[in-house]
Amino acid sequence: MSSEWPLWEIFIRGQHGLNHRHVGSLHAPDAEMAIRHARDVYTRRNEGVSIWAVKSDDIVASAPSEKGPLFDPSNSKVYRHPTFFDIPDEAGHM
Amino acid sequence: MYAQMVKTEAKRVKSREEMTPEEAAFQDRIEAGEKIEPKDWMPEGYRRTLIRQIGQHAHSEIVGQLPEGNWITRAPTLERKAILLAKVQDEAGHGLYLYSAAETLGVSRDALIAKLHDGSMKYSSIFNYPTLTWADIGAVGWLVDGAAIMNQVPLQRTSYGPYSRAMIRICKEESFHQRQGYDILIKMCLKGTPAQKAMAQDALNRFWYPSLMMFGPSDKDSVHSAQSMAWKIKINTNDELRQKFVDQTVPQAEYLGLTVPDPDLTWNEDKGGYDFTEPDWAEFYAVLAGNGPCNRERMAARVAAWEDGAWFREGLMAHARKAAKRGVAAE
Ligand SMILES: [Fe+2]
Ligand SMILES: [Fe+2]
Numbered sequence: 001m002s003s004e005w006p007l008w009e010i011f012i013r014g015q016h017g018l019n020h021r022h023v024g025s026l027h028a029p030d031a032e033m034a035i036r037h038a039r040d041v042y043t044r045r046n047e048g049v050s051i052w053a054v055k056s057d058d059i060v061a062s063a064p065s066e067k068g069p070l071f072d073p074s075n076s077k078v079y080r081h082p083t084f085f086d087i088p089d090e091a092g093h094m
Numbered sequence: 095m096y097a098q099m100v101k102t103e104a105k106r107v108k109s110r111e112e113m114t115p116e117e118a119a120f121q122d123r124i125e126a127g128e129k130i131e132p133k134d135w136m137p138e139g140y141r142r143t144l145i146r147q148i149g150q151h152a153h154s155e156i157v158g159q160l161p162e163g164n165w166i167t168r169a170p171t172l173e174r175k176a177i178l179l180a181k182v183q184d185e186a187g188h189g190l191y192l193y194s195a196a197e198t199l200g201v202s203r204d205a206l207i208a209k210l211h212d213g214s215m216k217y218s219s220i221f222n223y224p225t226l227t228w229a230d231i232g233a234v235g236w237l238v239d240g241a242a243i244m245n246q247v248p249l250q251r252t253s254y255g256p257y258s259r260a261m262i263r264i265c266k267e268e269s270f271h272q273r274q275g276y277d278i279l280i281k282m283c284l285k286g287t288p289a290q291k292a293m294a295q296d297a298l299n300r301f302w303y304p305s306l307m308m309f310g311p312s313d314k315d316s317v318h319s320a321q322s323m324a325w326k327i328k329i330n331t332n333d334e335l336r337q338k339f340v341d342q343t344v345p346q347a348e349y350l351g352l353t354v355p356d357p358d359l360t361w362n363e364d365k366g367g368y369d370f371t372e373p374d375w376a377e378f379y380a381v382l383a384g385n386g387p388c389n390r391e392r393m394a395a396r397v398a399a400w401e402d403g404a405w406f407r408e409g410l411m412a413h414a415r416k417a418a419k420r421g422v423a424a425e
Contacts (some may be wrong), residue, residue, distance in 0.1 A: 003200060003404070003407050003408040004203070005407065005410070005411065006203045007194075007197065013309065022258075023263075024191055024194060024260075024263070025194045025197075026190060026194065027415070029407075029410035029411050030410070030413070030417065030418075031412035033410065040183075040189055041186075041187040042178075042181075044184070044187070061133070062413050063133065064131070064133050064135075066135050079371040
């Protein structure tokens, strides 16, 4: 049986109040070691206050070929942006 | 550089007319400055060249820990020991980031390590030179990390997304490495005894030409550069970077009161840079072929570390499998 440790994706919350962000990956035998390794490589210079580790195999990703069907439809929906609407100055700040 | 003489399998760059529609679309994306991501279509040559380049770069980070690791227990003060330990730990992280980037191209880390150990993949020639004195640790940080920075800063803009992001992380840490090396030499040259300064001069004498070799052979002998540059996995030519390195380093040597071991080194007003003697390329090829001063020692240390650690890696995996089974049973 292969003894290669599985791959994990590491997410770090940089500061209180911010989202966790993907910072990279690492190999670890289990979740506990993944957190320890993430501490050792990705938070060496006060980069974070919290770590998430997710097995890379468990990540579900959209396919590059789906880019058009998935993301193009929002191009035509400019009314989703507040700048689409002209609010008269007389109405005051909105 | 950390990746010297990476083969691209291409004798010359394909013209637009010779490209398939997919290849042309790919080249357009590169020229538009788009990043290529792991699941995107890419030419096989691009993928394989990147695996070789990133793999060689990762191996260099890992093997590069050995010459410095030699001095962790011999550092002159506790503070210097803590600093050197942090620096060497960083290099392990650099290896990890780069192996991870290579893995996104469909190769496993264990497979890359196996290729390092059987000699079919290389690492930078520089790490086959010994670190004989504490001044060598100063010279390695100043010159070797300095040369690495020259190469890695432009690679932050490389076309392959995971490689570019690894480079950005690495560059953030490298300037600490170069400064801690230079700081060692400031102590020895400007605040030390004549014997310490002589030790620093000796270190510069031994590391100068091997550092210049890090950028790889002269452009006229560098057959794979054109394709790599078209793919933006190489940004500058070897000679451009070497020139930049010399121009930056000579004033730093002067500040330390050290002499660069090159009697022909002269400032060339016309080109706005130094004229300098090229390293001995025969020596470079001999080191790459496995015949440098420390090649065998380095490989023996790597292989021993890998083999001696096998029981530990396997033990933790066995524990993880058992715990996972227990977890399922408990549900
Ligand atoms: Fe490094
Ligand atoms: Fe470094």
